[in-house]
Amino acid sequence: MAPVPKIRLGGVKKRFGDKVVLDGVDLEVAPGESVIIIGGSGTGKSVTLKCILGLLEPDAGRIEIDGEDVTKLAGRERERVNAKIGMLFQGAALFDSLPVWENVAFGLIEGKGADRKSAKAEALKALAQVGLTADVGEMWPADLSGGMRKRVGLARAVCARPEILFFDEPTTGLDPIMGDVINELIVKTVHEMGATALTITHDMASARKIGHRIAMLYQGRIVWAGPVADIDRSGNAFVDQFIHGRAEGPIKMAVRA
Amino acid sequence: MPVLAPIGRAFLALLAVAGRLALFAAAGIGHAVRPPYYPRLVGKQMLEIGYFSLPVVGLTALFTGMVLALQSHSGFARFNAESAVATVVVLSITRELGPVMAGLMVAGRVGAAIAAEIGTMRVTEQIDALTTLSTNPFKYLVAPRLIAGLVTLPVLVLLADIVGVFGGYLVGIYRLEFNPANYLKLTWQYLETLDVVSGLVKAAAFGFIVTLMGCYHGFNSRGGAQGVGVATTNAVVSSSVLILGANYFITAAFFGT
Ligand SMILES: Nc1ncnc2c1ncn2[C@@H]1O[C@H](COP(=O)(O)OP(=O)(O)OP(=O)(O)O)[C@@H](O)[C@H]1O
Numbered sequence: 001m002a003p004v005p006k007i008r009l010g011g012v013k014k015r016f017g018d019k020v021v022l023d024g025v026d027l028e029v030a031p032g033e034s035v036i037i038i039g040g041s042g043t044g045k046s047v048t049l050k051c052i053l054g055l056l057e058p059d060a061g062r063i064e065i066d067g068e069d070v071t072k073l074a075g076r077e078r079e080r081v082n083a084k085i086g087m088l089f090q091g092a093a094l095f096d097s098l099p100v101w102e103n104v105a106f107g108l109i110e111g112k113g114a115d116r117k118s119a120k121a122e123a124l125k126a127l128a129q130v131g132l133t134a135d136v137g138e139m140w141p142a143d144l145s146g147g148m149r150k151r152v153g154l155a156r157a158v159c160a161r162p163e164i165l166f167f168d169e170p171t172t173g174l175d176p177i178m179g180d181v182i183n184e185l186i187v188k189t190v191h192e193m194g195a196t197a198l199t200i201t202h203d204m205a206s207a208r209k210i211g212h213r214i215a216m217l218y219q220g221r222i223v224w225a226g227p228v229a230d231i232d233r234s235g236n237a238f239v240d241q242f243i244h245g246r247a248e249g250p251i252k253m254a255v256r257a
Numbered sequence: 258m259p260v261l262a263p264i265g266r267a268f269l270a271l272l273a274v275a276g277r278l279a280l281f282a283a284a285g286i287g288h289a290v291r292p293p294y295y296p297r298l299v300g301k302q303m304l305e306i307g308y309f310s311l312p313v314v315g316l317t318a319l320f321t322g323m324v325l326a327l328q329s330h331s332g333f334a335r336f337n338a339e340s341a342v343a344t345v346v347v348l349s350i351t352r353e354l355g356p357v358m359a360g361l362m363v364a365g366r367v368g369a370a371i372a373a374e375i376g377t378m379r380v381t382e383q384i385d386a387l388t389t390l391s392t393n394p395f396k397y398l399v400a401p402r403l404i405a406g407l408v409t410l411p412v413l414v415l416l417a418d419i420v421g422v423f424g425g426y427l428v429g430i431y432r433l434e435f436n437p438a439n440y441l442k443l444t445w446q447y448l449e450t451l452d453v454v455s456g457l458v459k460a461a462a463f464g465f466i467v468t469l470m471g472c473y474h475g476f477n478s479r480g481g482a483q484g485v486g487v488a489t490t491n492a493v494v495s496s497s498v499l500i501l502g503a504n505y506f507i508t509a510a511f512f513g514t
């Protein structure tokens with residue numbers, strides 16, 4: 001018998017007004033697995049993560065975490081489930097009113113009730129992992145560069161050691177070397193903590209490095225999913241066009257001259 | 258009737274907003290009375306709402322008291338009732354102008370700041386981030402502000418009352434040449450506890466209205482910097498109107514006989 005998937009999406013649909021964004025997404029992520037979601041800009045990758053977290057309510061379909069139906073959870077129940085998940089937002093979403101280290105330690109202090117001193121030590125450790133020094137910890141989010149914000153967001157996501165990690169474009173806006181440091185960190189986190197990861201990225205080098213499997217989202221559905229090794233011989237025209245970044249192909253970008 | 262349709266629609270829209278606001282307020286209060294509590298945040302908000310409003314509220318009260326003394330003196334001189342100045346000043350300030358002026362000033366200062374801060378948190382996904390870190394945004398953001406507004410405004414208004422009466426006293430003594438001892442005696446003579454208490458009850462209500470409207474509009478803001486601007490304006494305008502409306506009903510409840 002196959003193990004219960006850590007995350008399972010079945011026929012998830014979401015529309016905004018009459019704009020259909022997700023049109024029946026099916027996806028399974030096994031425990032300890034790292035799955036990458038690729039897909040064009042605006043295809044609903046971030047919306048998918050927000051549906052799993054309960055930040056958006058799907059119009060139809062079912063979302064399970066550890067076999068538990070979480071689609072309609074709210075309040076305390078939702079908090080209990082979300083405590084398993086760490087999320088890096090696409091725009092980092094750091095709290096402006098708190099210094100960097102308190103941002104990183106937030107999940108420990110508020111979520112798990114840790115005392116501030118030990119939480120700070122943990123936060124500084126997490127910051128060091130993403131290449132940020134202790135003096136950055138004393139700075140305010142507004143004073144950071146875009147790439148630094150992203151890394152602080154990453155440190156915040158992993159600091160409380162959640163079982164499940166969502167990364168929305170973890171390497172976007174980073175230089176290639178720092179991008180690779182982040183890739184290694186994600187690999188290590190998944191490997192050492194045994195965490196399950198779901199990552200959105202446009203960076204194919206990063207996808208190959210951190211993913212076990214890749215799923216491609218197009219027009220509201222997963223059009224292809226398979227092991228990373230198979231990505232170059234997927235036999236899927238959408239995937240081929242996407243990974244080679246060709247303007248010509250079955251994917252039509254809504255661009256008008 | 259084509260004329261009635263838009264009126265009906267506007268009325269229904271108003272009811273819908275009132276309903277949403279009532280639900281929002283109920284959720285805010287519900288979270289304020291149930292643990293976990295955030296005393297640090299309540300303290301911070303009390304400082305923000307109370308302490309930093311002292312200068313503007315104090316100045317407003319001072320000038321209001323001074324003007325009241327001048328106006329009532331010149332008006333009452335027409336029927337030789339100048340001796341009523343002290344009574345008019347103290348009753349107007351404690352019952353009406355202290356709480357209303359302070360409420361309106363705080364609406365401009367604090368209501369706007371709350372709406373802008375929470376609105377920015379909404380559009381930059383910080384509120385979503387709170388949820389993913391197992392922290393309820395109502396508990397963390399709304400409840401501390403409501404509590405702080407409710408308990409801080411009465412203190413602020415009590416001080417405003419004192420400063421306002423003092424303003425009237427200054428003008429009475431130095432400009433209208435009342436005898437100081439006599440002016441103070443007249444001030445106390447007809448003042449009843451209920452005059453002050455009704456003003457403080459108003460203050461608590463206004464504090465609740467201002468913080469509630471700031472949180473409500475901030476929470477529901479949409480669409481980037483412009484949306485936050487709209488939320489700020491709406492927070493100030495709606496709390497000012499609600500303050501004046503509530504003022505009538507509280508006055509009627511206390512003194513309507
Ligand atoms: N709250 C919302 N209200 C209305 N429309 C929304 C909302 N959130 C997302 N959308 C729409 O849903 C679509 C998918 O958005 P999403 O953020 O998931 O894209 P994405 O795949 O993450 O793209 P990118 O790679 O550019 O981040 C977009 O067209 C967007 O306009």
Ligand SMILES: [Mg+2]
Pocket residue numbers: 045046047090168
């Ligand atoms: Mg996105």
